Amino acid sequence: MxxxxxxxxxxxxxxxxxxxxxxxxxxxxxxxxxxxxxxxxxxxxxxxxxxxxxxxxxxxxxxxxxxxxxxxxxxxxxxxxxxxxxxxxxxxxxxxxxxxxxxxxxxxxxxxxTTDEMYQIFPKNTIAHALFWDDIQEFQHFSGADDFNFNQSVNFEFLIDMAAKYGAVKCFKLIYLNNAKLSIHTLEKSFIGNKFEIINICEQSFSPNRHCIENCVKWYRNDSLQYLKSKYDLDFSFLVSLTSYNFLIFDQMLNEVNDIEYLDCTGRTAFSSAVEFGFLPIVEYLLDKNPQINKIYGKENPPLIISLFKYDEKLTKTLLDKNADPNITNSSGMSALMYAANTCNIDAIELLLKYNADVNKTDNENRSALVYAIKANFKEVVEVLIKYGADATISDKSGKTPLEYAKNIDPKSSITKIITKYLESKNSD
Missing domain, CATH: 1.25.40 (Serine Threonine Protein Phosphatase 5, Tetratricopeptide repeat)
Structure with a gap:
């Protein structure tokens, strides 16, 4: 290569x-x-x-x-x-x-x-099929009935909303002219279908909101997105552009703000969003822009903890190699090691300990990673933490010890036996 x-x-x-x-x-x-x-x-x-x-x-x-x-x-x-x-x-x-x-x-x-039927998405000779393909003749086969209700729903969706979502201009106009009720949801879905005639009709009754612009991001309707930004000053999050693989819009937004620490409408930076998305090439790209890797905004988790949500060892290791603090905590005092213990992620635990994570660090309630593992009933995690020096004598703010946590779950459990054996060994020393 x-x-x-x-x-x-x-x-x-x-x-x-x-x-x-x-x-x-x-x-x-x-x-x-x-x-x-x-x-x-x-x-x-x-x-x-x-x-x-x-x-x-x-x-x-x-x-x-x-x-x-x-x-x-x-x-x-x-x-x-x-x-x-x-x-x-x-x-x-x-x-x-x-x-x-x-x-x-x-x-x-x-x-x-058959494969041909599968390519049609919906079965032929159904309302859903007519709207998906904007087949006005097929739709009129149904709407021509005397008792046809233009305000009915199909597949839990109103006809006019479905027509807007699929950009079915011909069917939408017929439904609209038969007094179907527009709603803000119709407008939101019109930016999925991305047909200006439909958007314009809906816009006369409702003002676009954040759902409208996020639909543009998710469906790669970047022309309509620019329209919403310029006319209504609407914004979207870095994360929605990443999870939608709309990297073009992610890049444009990043260049427009020209600040790696810029907080989007959800209070997140591009970097923390990329870490949560879990796509290493973009994380590495943003690391070159020197984000504050250990900075926490509001009640957000630090990037190192976020990297454990969808664990990728290479991504977490990349952050640690770039000097992410292995003992950094969120607003409740939870560290990455505590999060890994709480989710039974032994690979992450061993990686964090290799980078000098404090095995006995405690959160705001004075609970260590060991307590998190005990409460989650993860025997294997308890064994690993004990092996790496976890102290089973540390009490939380209420005075409760790890052994008491274990006994509350099951006095005869293997975890209770492990903690009891640890304490006996410590006392004998």
Whole structure:
């Protein structure tokens, strides 16, 4: 693999990769494959990264499902896709199974469907199908009935909201002209469908809110996003742009604020958001901008603790190597070691201890990591902490000892026996 020049270059690659996949309806499969090959050859692209990106985008581009299947078929031919990878896009996963591109269990609802039926998303000759594809003739087949209710809901969604979400202009107009009730939800969903005629009608009755702009971020409606920002001064979070793989908008926002410590509308920085997202290439890119790695804003967790939410050893180790304080705590006094103990993350515990985390540090209630492990009933964690010098004599603010915590759960448990044996050994010394 060629040497990577810098993290900016890696980030630019992921920005371009996500952009071409988002624009799959306008991009050739071969162009996307060229970008993917570049990633594997030069930028250490991981298959699970690629699958996660495609899954997320495909779930927001279901009308391009057939093209996503073609893309996956080519990826499988060239690189082979492991069958144990997680496919979050339900529709994509099942059609890949149906087409024998991956080997997993087919969902019951899809067993009797043909691939053509699956590509339709909804069954033909249904209202949902008519709205999804904006088939006005199919819709009029239903709406022409004398007792048809234009304010009814289908699949727990009002017809006018569904039409707005799917950008079904022809069907939307017919529903609207038949006195269907608009709501703020209709406006919010109109930014998913991204049809200006629908947005304009809804905008005459309601003012756009944060849900509108976040829908633009999630569905890669970046033109409408710029419109909302300029006209209504609406904002969105760094995290929503990252979890949506809208790296283009994440980058634009970062450049506009030109401050790595800028707090978004949720009170988070770009760096803490990237750590929570758990995508190492972006964390490394932002570390080059020298964020205050140990700074805590408000009641937020410090980045080191956040890195344990979706634990990636390389990410947590990267933070520690960049001088993240292994003993930093959140507002309640919880340290990363306590969080790892509370979630039975032995790998993280051993990593933190290797970087000199204090095994006997206590929170605001004077509870140590050992108490967290006992309360969570994690025997293996208790054993590891004792091995690394955890003190089982430390009482909390109420005077309760680790042994009392253990006995309260089960006086005869293995944890109680471990703590009792520890105390007996300590007393004999």
């Amino acid at each position: 060629a040497e990577i020049q810098n993290h900016q270059e890696v980030f630019d690659f992921y920005l371009q990769l996500t952009d071409v996949i988002w624009e799959i309806d306008k991009t050739s499969i071969e162009d996307i494959l060229t970008q993917i090959k570049l990633g594997f050859d030069k930028y250490n692209l991981k298959m699970n990264y690629l699958i996660n990106i495609i899954n997320t985008i495909a779930s927001h581009r279901l009308w391009c499902l057939e093209k996503f299947v073609s893309l996956f078929k080519r990826i499988q031919e060239i690189y082979e896709i492991s069958n144990d990878l997680n496919f979050s896009c339900f529709e994509l996963k099942n059609i890949l199974i149906k087409c024998n591109i991956i080997t997993q269990e087919l969902s019951y609802d899809y067993e009797k469907k």
